[in-house]
Amino acid sequence: MPAVLWAATLFVLSAQSTLPKVGPQFHNIDKVHHLIAYAILGVLVTFALRRAHNLPLPKAALLAILIASAYGATDEFHQRFVPNRSCDVWDWTADTLGASIAATAFYTYESRRSTKTNR
Numbered sequence: 001m002p003a004v005l006w007a008a009t010l011f012v013l014s015a016q017s018t019l020p021k022v023g024p025q026f027h028n029i030d031k032v033h034h035l036i037a038y039a040i041l042g043v044l045v046t047f048a049l050r051r052a053h054n055l056p057l058p059k060a061a062l063l064a065i066l067i068a069s070a071y072g073a074t075d076e077f078h079q080r081f082v083p084n085r086s087c088d089v090w091d092w093t094a095d096t097l098g099a100s101i102a103a104t105a106f107y108t109y110e111s112r113r114s115t116k117t118n119r
Helices: 002-014 029-052 057-079 089-117
Strands: none
Touching (some): 057 089
């Protein structure tokens, strides 16, 4: 459920014509925002797939990256229809990179944790 709620939050934010400025402002700050937002989605989806569907960790992480990337692509397409927003391949790239980093970190953490538990 947390992954679905976060995806809905991203959809609502994407439907806004303007977003409030958060944190320090610099060139391409929006790419950082995309990376962080989709990193959160990547972790939540990996966790959900692992727990709800009992997928092996490598499959859960890879599938989470694919799901988050696909969701990012649909989100960018959706923004084409929102005034003052645009469809940007670099935003989608940041989405995919964020999900990839987070799912890989989750995979690494869980792998090491289970190795320590099995000793």
